[in-house]
Amino acid sequence: MNAIAVLRQTMWSGWTDLRIVYTPTTWAFGWMVRVLCQVVFYSMLGTLLGDPERTRYLLVGAAVFIAVNETMMASASTTWERMSGTLSLLAAAPAGMVTVLAARSWFWVATGTLSSSIALLALAPVFGLGLGPGESAAAAALVFATALANYPVGLCCGSLSLRFHRLRNVFSNLTLLTMTAVGGVMVPVAFWPGWIQWFAAAFPAVHGLEAVRLAIGGGAADAVFARLGLAFATAAAWLALAAASLWWFQRDARRTGSIDFGD
Amino acid sequence: MAPGPGRGDAEAMSITGFDAPAVDVRGRSRDFATARGGPPRRALDDFGLTVAAGEVHGLLGPNGAGKTTLCKILSTVLLPTAGTARVHGLDVVADAKRVRPLLGIVFGGERGLYARMTAAQNLRFWAALYGHRRREGRRRAAELLERVGLGPRADEPVETFSRGMKQRLHLARGLVGDPRVLVLDEPTVGMDPVSAHEFRGLVEDLRAEGRAVLLTTHDMAEAEALCDRVSFIDGGRLLRCEDPRVLGELLSRHERVRASGVPEALAERIAALPGVERVRSTGPGAVLVETGRGGAALPVLRTLVEAGVSDVSTAPPTLEEVYLHLIGERGMAVRP
Numbered sequence: 001m002n003a004i005a006v007l008r009q010t011m012w013s014g015w016t017d018l019r020i021v022y023t024p025t026t027w028a029f030g031w032m033v034r035v036l037c038q039v040v041f042y043s044m045l046g047t048l049l050g051d052p053e054r055t056r057y058l059l060v061g062a063a064v065f066i067a068v069n070e071t072m073m074a075s076a077s078t079t080w081e082r083m084s085g086t087l088s089l090l091a092a093a094p095a096g097m098v099t100v101l102a103a104r105s106w107f108w109v110a111t112g113t114l115s116s117s118i119a120l121l122a123l124a125p126v127f128g129l130g131l132g133p134g135e136s137a138a139a140a141a142l143v144f145a146t147a148l149a150n151y152p153v154g155l156c157c158g159s160l161s162l163r164f165h166r167l168r169n170v171f172s173n174l175t176l177l178t179m180t181a182v183g184g185v186m187v188p189v190a191f192w193p194g195w196i197q198w199f200a201a202a203f204p205a206v207h208g209l210e211a212v213r214l215a216i217g218g219g220a221a222d223a224v225f226a227r228l229g230l231a232f233a234t235a236a237a238w239l240a241l242a243a244a245s246l247w248w249f250q251r252d253a254r255r256t257g258s259i260d261f262g263d
Numbered sequence: 264m265a266p267g268p269g270r271g272d273a274e275a276m277s278i279t280g281f282d283a284p285a286v287d288v289r290g291r292s293r294d295f296a297t298a299r300g301g302p303p304r305r306a307l308d309d310f311g312l313t314v315a316a317g318e319v320h321g322l323l324g325p326n327g328a329g330k331t332t333l334c335k336i337l338s339t340v341l342l343p344t345a346g347t348a349r350v351h352g353l354d355v356v357a358d359a360k361r362v363r364p365l366l367g368i369v370f371g372g373e374r375g376l377y378a379r380m381t382a383a384q385n386l387r388f389w390a391a392l393y394g395h396r397r398r399e400g401r402r403r404a405a406e407l408l409e410r411v412g413l414g415p416r417a418d419e420p421v422e423t424f425s426r427g428m429k430q431r432l433h434l435a436r437g438l439v440g441d442p443r444v445l446v447l448d449e450p451t452v453g454m455d456p457v458s459a460h461e462f463r464g465l466v467e468d469l470r471a472e473g474r475a476v477l478l479t480t481h482d483m484a485e486a487e488a489l490c491d492r493v494s495f496i497d498g499g500r501l502l503r504c505e506d507p508r509v510l511g512e513l514l515s516r517h518e519r520v521r522a523s524g525v526p527e528a529l530a531e532r533i534a535a536l537p538g539v540e541r542v543r544s545t546g547p548g549a550v551l552v553e554t555g556r557g558g559a560a561l562p563v564l565r566t567l568v569e570a571g572v573s574d575v576s577t578a579p580p581t582l583e584e585v586y587l588h589l590i591g592e593r594g595m596a597v598r599p
Binding site: 009085088253255 | 332379394
């Protein structure tokens with residue numbers, strides 16, 4: 001089977017899905033306005049506390065987690081195959097469904113990177129975070145890396161949503177809330193007890209966010225790359241988990257009959 | 264377009280052989296678990312069926328009869344509970360990966376297509392999943408779209424298509440892997456008569472190419488027009504496998520006459536006519552006359568018209584009525 005051809009066609013299919021989600025107008029005046037308001041809201045908490053350091057911390061956390069938020073939407077879009085009635089056809093196709101389901105939601109990485117980077121770079125000067133061209137470019141690249149690393153987490157939730165369709169939004173929301181709570185978005189990871197810190201370290205986005213903070217805070221390149229390495233190492237584990245879960249879903253559906261023609 | 268084995272399967276087919284029946288189902292059963300730990304529901308019960316290469320085989324049965332369950336098993340989407348099913352000699356359980364390139368699946372309705380993608384993009388997507396490289400996928404998509412009459416609309420989004428056009432695209436998608444066996448699950452459901460007629464023409468072309476077609480339908484006329492053989496299925500069991508000429512005979516033999524404004528005395532006269540099996544009252548002065556042999560409807564119509572009854576119509580029996588006749592003749596019981 002020509003995996004590259006499958007990936008290329010699947011990514012094109014995903015691109016057409018994106019046009020269901022947004023038009024340029026709804027993205028700019030709907031989604032982006034909401035994103036900017038959300039980041040301003042959290043950053044204002046720091047301003048109200050009169051703590052510039054806290055303000056910048058909240059700004060970066062809230063802005064970078066927009067990318068995480070969007071890539072978690074891969075959970076919902078993974079189930080769109082069932083809604084379009086193509087799931088049974090994928091199950092019966094020689095290439096199977098795992099590659100298609102794993103690749104179809106890639107566009108969230110692109111839109112997440114874009115909206116998160118715009119929020120971070122546009123609002124940084126407003127809240128007293130001066131970023132030079134080099135820091136801005138590094139921040140955008142690391143936001144992309146964070147989104148990419150978090151994508152398998154969304155996929156994993158998507159595979160569970162396919163399997164347990166009635167709970168489809170629960171998995172992604174619970175995971176996102178957990179990452180937001182313990183992942184160093186509003187409060188440092190170090191605030192939590194040790195076992196929670198270990199738990200938080202399982203999420204790629206936590207390392208990605210830390211890499212962004214280090215890069216724009218003058219951290220050493222080695223430290224940034226070490227965090228990036230951790231992000232991709234954990235992402236690889238999540239990707240393997242997602243692939244296994246999707247494969248398990250297909251195998252189990254064949255046994256139980258949970259995929260119908262028209263699904 | 265000459266049919267051929269799936270890529271990479273040519274050697275396998277020389278072993279298992281195109282000499283083997285296109286579809287060979289023996290003792291197939293499939294149980295489904297029921298809610299609250301009740302006894303399993305049997306969707307297929309010791310089912311057997313053989314479809315030769317180049318045969319269009321109709322599966323007829325009411326909703327829930329087990330037709331789609333059989334199609335899902337053959338398509339490798341569902342595992343059977345017992346028995347064997349082979350496609351050109353390959354077991355759909357043990358050799359599922361080798362069976363998939365040999366099969367094309369088409370089901371009716373609006374679903375199963377990517378609505379925002381164009382017709383050509385849809386086909387190129389599925390071509391990739393069936394192992395075609397980019398250039399080959401483009402060529403195959405263009406060829407199939409021309410074949411189903413969608414060439415001029417190839418670059419338009421599917422969401423702008425009529426139901427008939429979507430159904431033709433479904434068929435093109437089912438053919439994208441150049442399958443030896445096509446599973447058509449109620450493909451003309453909801454189609455207007457012109458589109459359905461065109462669709463049947465395409466199916467006849469497939470038979471001429473030597474492809475086997477397993478067609479599930481509720482439409483007796485469609486089955487009669489298209490199929491080389493038809494199998495009646497209900498409650499997961501094969502009731503009868505017939506040549507459609509026998510089906511045509513059944514249809515004409517059991518013709519029904521509806522009439523209104525029929526006095527009771529006239530109804531009694533009609534009931535006494537040869538070939539009339541039953542006269543049922545369907546309302547005040549309205550009757551349904553069921554005949555039991557070919558040509559019996561004619562004297563009924565003549566008697567009604569001569570008596571001055573003008574509101575008269577004839578109709579073939581419903582599928583359900585033919586079933587009841589079939590079962591009665593063969594002494595088989597329909598499962599609840």
